Amino acid sequence: MAGNKQIIIAIDKDGYVKAEVSGVPGPDCKKYLSLIEEIVNGKATDETLTAEYYQQSTSSQNDQTSLNQQNG
Template sequence: MNPPAQIIVLIRPDGTVSAETKNVTGTACLDYIRLLEDLLGATTTDSSYTEDYTRSAATNIQEARNELGWS
């Protein structure tokens, strides 16, 4: 089974916020940026893709099959 999507948010003492998605593949992570901007009333000043960006849904399906012992 695939791990659930996560958003890790860090709020620094100076009020700046950083966030990182985990277990979100492809461009779906961009939806989380927009969601966080709306929730925080903020604008993104810098972003970069994580390693999960390059993983495909097919990779996730294969990993799930492997975990279940399916070939």
């Protein structure tokens, strides 16, 4: 469905976090990074932009971000 925004956060057994934002046109997905960092109490360490990121803003895009959790 067009217009649905979705954030998927996966945490593996070692505490490695991977987050994916979809349904947000163009670079606007980066606005969600601070929210994701707050949710997992971590900082972004790696970012992968998919081909959809570069498509017209009327289409969905994905932004996958890896974060390091801060323990304590």
